[in-house]
Amino acid sequence: MELFNSALGKNITFVHPAYFIISGLSGIPSINYYYIFLFFVYIVSVLGNTVVMVVIYLDHKLRSPKYVAVFNLAFVDLLGSSALVPKVIDIFLFNHPNIPYRDCLTFLFFCYTCLCMQSFNLVALAYDRLVAIIFPLHYGVKVTHRFMLSLIAAFWVLAISAVLIAVGLITRLSFCESVVINSYFCDHGQIYRLACNDNYPNYVLSCLYPVLIFWAPLGFILLSYLYIGFTLSKVATVQEGLKAFKTCIGHLLLVAIYFTPLLVTFTLMEKIHPNARIINLSLTSVIPPMLNPIIYVLQTQEIKESLKRLLKIRRKSKITMAKSIIM
Template sequence: MEFFNSAIGKNITFVRPAYFIISGFIGIHNVKYYYIFLLCVYVVSVVGNTAVMALIYLDHNLRTPKYIAVFNLAFVDLLGNTALVPKVLDIFLFDRPLISYADCIMFLFFCYTCLSMQSLNLVALAYDRLIAISYPLHYQVKVTHRFMFTLIACFWAFAILAILIAIGLLTRLSFCNSVVIHSYFCDHGQIYRLACNDNFPSYVISFLSPVLFLWLPLLFILLTYIYIGYTLAKVASVQEGLKAFKTCIAHISLVVIYFAPLLITFTLMDKIHPNARIINLSLTSVFPPMLNPIIYVLQTQEIKESVKKLLKISGNRKITM
C-alpha cells in the first residue's frame, strides 16, 4: 500500500511499455480453426442481437419495461462481442500479437464493462420477473418505463465507474520486466501481475470485481427464484404455477448460460491446463451473446408473435406489389 499512497505525489515516474504481447494459446495445433469458429459465432451474434433490437424497436407492443432490459441486453451483447472478437481475430488469426499500451487499456475497458453489464442486466430481468409473479397487482406501479430506464442507467454508471477505477490503478503500475499477457485479450488479472512495483490495490480490485459482478448478482437471482417458487407454491394451483413459471424459462436459460461456465472455470482454475482455462473463458465471453437472442426468439411468446406479425406484414406488402 505504500506505493498506492505515494503514487499521488507529483514526482512519481511510471514505466509504461510501448506495447504488450498477447500470447493466446500456446502449443495447440490448428488453433486457427478455433478463431474461424469464433468468427462464425460473432456473425450469428451480430445478426441475432440486431434482429432482437430491431423487433423491439419496430413493434410497439414490445416497448414495455421488461423489453427495455431485453433491448439493453442485446445492445450489450452486440457491443461486447464487437469489442472482443474482431480484435482477437486481428491478433491471432493474422498473427499480430502486439498491442499498444493505450489500445490495451481501451480493449480492457470495453470488454470488462460489457461483461459486467451482462451480469447486471440479468439482475434487472430477475427483478422484473419477481414483481410480475409475486406482486402482479403492483407491477404497473413498481416496474415502469422510468424505473427500468433509471435502473439500467445506474447499472451502466456503476459498471463504468468500477472499471475506470481498475484502469486508474493499472496506470499507476510500472512494467519493467515482462510485457507478455498470457491470455486471449487484455486481461486485468494478467496485466497487474506483470507489474514490478506494488500491485496490491489492483489485487484488491481483482478480488472485489467477481464479488460485485458475479457472486452478488448470482445470489440475488437465486434468492429471487426461491421467493418466486415460494409465492407460486403458496397462492397458485399447479397449472397456474407452471404457466407463470414458463415466463421465467428464457431468463433462467440466460442465467445458466452466463454463470455456469464462469463458475466451473473459477472452481477448477488451479486444476485445468492454462489453455483449457483460456478457451473456456473465451467461449464464456462469446457464447452467451450469440445464444441470448436465439433463446428469446424461441422461448418468449411475445417475441414469437412479433416475428409472425412482421413476417405477415412483409408478406402482404409483397403480394400488394
C-alpha cells in the same frame, strides 16, 4: 488518466511499455479451427442481436419495461462481441499479438464493461420476473418504463465507473520486465501481475470485482427464484406454479449459460490446464451473446408473434409495390 495519476503524486514516474503481447491462445493444437468457430459465433451474434433490437424498436407492443432490459441486453451483447471477437481473430489468426499500451487499456475497458453489464442486465430481468409473479397487481406501478430505464442507467454508471477505476490503477503500474499477457485479451488480472512496482491496490480490486460482477448478481438471482418458488408453493396450485415458471424459462436459460462456465472455471481453477481455462473463459465471453437472442426469439411468444407481424407487413408491402409497378 493523467489526472488520476497526478493525484498520487507529481514526482512519481511510471514505466509504461510501448505495447503488450497477447499470447493466451498461441501454441494450442489445431487452434485455427477455433478461430473459424469464433467467426461463425460472431456473425450469428451480430445478426441475432440486431434482429431482436430491430423487432423491439419497430413493434410498439414490445415497449414494456421488460423489453427495455431485453433491448439493452441485445445491445450489450452486440457491443461486447464486436469489441472482443474481431480483435481476438486479428491478434491470433492474422498474427498481430503486439497491442499498443493505450489500445490494450481501451480493449480492457470495453470487454470488462460489457461483461459487467451482461451480469447486471440479468439482475434487472430477474427483478422484473420477481415483481411480475409475486406482485402481479402492482407490476404496472412497481416496474415502470422510468424505473427500468433508471435501473439500466444506474448499472451502466456502476459498470463504467468500476472499470475506469481498474484502468486508472493499471496506469500507475510500472512494467520493467515481461509484457506478455497469457490470456485471449487484455485481462486485468494478467496485466497487474506483470508489474514490477506495488500492485496491491490492483490485487484488492481483483478480489472485490468478482463479488460485485459475479457473486452478488448470481446471489440475487438465485434468491429471487427461491422466493418465487416458495411463494408459489404456498398460494398456487401445481398447474398455476408451472404456468408462472414458464415465463421464467428464457431468463433461467440465460443465467445458466452465463454463470455455469464461470462457476466451473472458478471452482476448478487450480485443477484445469491453463489452456483449457483460457478457452473456457473465451467461450464464456462469446457463447452467451450468440445464444441470448436465439433463446428469446424461441422462448418468448411476444417476440415470435412480433416477428410474424413484421414479416407479414413486409410481404404485403412488397406485393403492393409489385402491383403498383405492374399497373
